[in-house]
Amino acid sequence: MIISARGLRKEFTVSRKVGRFRRERHVVSAVDGVDLTVERGELLGYIGPNGAGKSTTLKMLTGVLTPSAGEVSVCGLEPVAKRTTLARRIGVVFGQRSQLWWDLPLEESFSLLRHIYRVPEGDHAARLKQCTDLLGLDEFQRTPVRQLSLGQRMRGELTAALLHGPEVLFLDEPTIGLDVLSKQAVRTFLADVDKRGDNTVVLTTHDLADIEKLCRRLVVIDHGRVVHDGTLDELHARYRSRRTIVADLDNPWPEGLTLPGAVVTAVEADARRVTLTLDGMAAGEVVAALAQAVSLRDLSVQEPDIEDVVARLYRDES
């Protein structure tokens, strides 16, 4: 177990103006008793709506914020007390922050990081080459960071976080604001990092495609609490999100027709398009039954949409 948190809490005091001079102080819990364990080599998706407490959790795990209560251990260390020791063993990317030197070319940031983390020259060169190949850094390594596009900078940030060979990689919204191509580059890269298995990765994101493509395990947090911890399939099962069959017909759908193992959820287009939601039976059997009952022109089977599930999850919790 490389990360463990028990009863992790973070409270902030916020003061609000009431009347002309009086101020009222409120205690707000950003993280409200999170339990979390992550095994070595896992890639964990940590998701939740804005303000759910994702970044706050990450800041406590990396030792930047002191928890109000609870126990945390990362790489066997207490993050706040051992912040600088821990810093050598973790890599962090905050999507909305930069760890690169603004005025210097990217490659100089990298070589400066090599000195700061005291990475042997050979290891540094090997890791840098790997990142350069996978992320295509060659074109802009000599460009000052301030002139890089967001997508280029993010590739630089990921490299910077990996150059010292961290055991755990914390990524806070690494795909935020990126275009489709850059997002894909980042995802492919992370999939590769995951495949090699040298790093444990904790990824927060709002982009559910990131989750679908990368994370076997998903932790959903809302209002500072963990509301789901398991695989994506388990999430679907829990919210009984089901696959659907959309069929285009030659003739109108006979009113009142039912099929075993499926529920008719919509009849549209002059009754020539019908949507069936699978209810416990395999798609093949339902399609076979459907083909016998009506004359089919076209048919598609649709996977449950993660966006819908998550939206439902967020709504339910609030």
Added chain:
Amino acid sequence: MARVQTALVAAGFRRYATYRQATFAGAFTNTVFGYLRCYILLSVAATAGGTMVGYDRSQLVSYVWLGQGLLAVVNSWTMLDLAERVRTGDVVADLLRPVDPLWTYLWTDIGRAAFAALTRFVVPLVVGAIAFGLYVPRSLLTYPLFVLSTLLAIVVCFACRYLIGLTAFWLLDIRGVMMFWVFVSGAASGLYFPLAVLPEWLSTVLWVATPFPSLLQAPLDIAVERGGTGHALLVCLGQVMWMVLLLLLCRWVQTRAVRKLVVQGG
């Protein structure tokens, strides 16, 4: 010096070396103000019979032009990035390094000072030497002592600015503190006038109880050889004391600041 420090100094140097036009503009401004200050002080000295509170003509010229050059090297007017990074939340990246940010900022600032010494220090000095004629030290020991005192001034000034930067953890907006600092450090460090023009009790208080004279007046007095070598050593010792004291204070305040840290933004 270990590799990390060398790399940080080099990064600080290169970072400022990128802005050549800004460097040129800065050196130009320092030179123009050098003329103004020099004419004012020389005319005061002329009406007082050639000297002013013990500085003769060439000493006054050196005091002004070395001061104009050192201003950019010691850099008391420009804030460290720290405050801005606290305000935006970027300070997170500094805290996630395996080195104390105090030292990272210090070595980077020394790199910046080295660049300023080669550019913004040299320009006013050459202009002053050609246009007015500088004071030539009698003792060879004065040169290394001046270098030492300048180095100490750089670190003392850095520590003061780091402390001001740290107040951002509580205040977020440090412009008020900054304005106060610019005014006080200018007047009390000997930038606007030699501290010797003040009543003796006041200048004594400044020398003994505040770090301000360590910023400029100390290296300038050493350069124009006010008092003997012994006095110069005493001045450097005072600077060392302030350096240690302020760096310790930085560490102490920083620990507190980090403990109460609220990282700004998502």
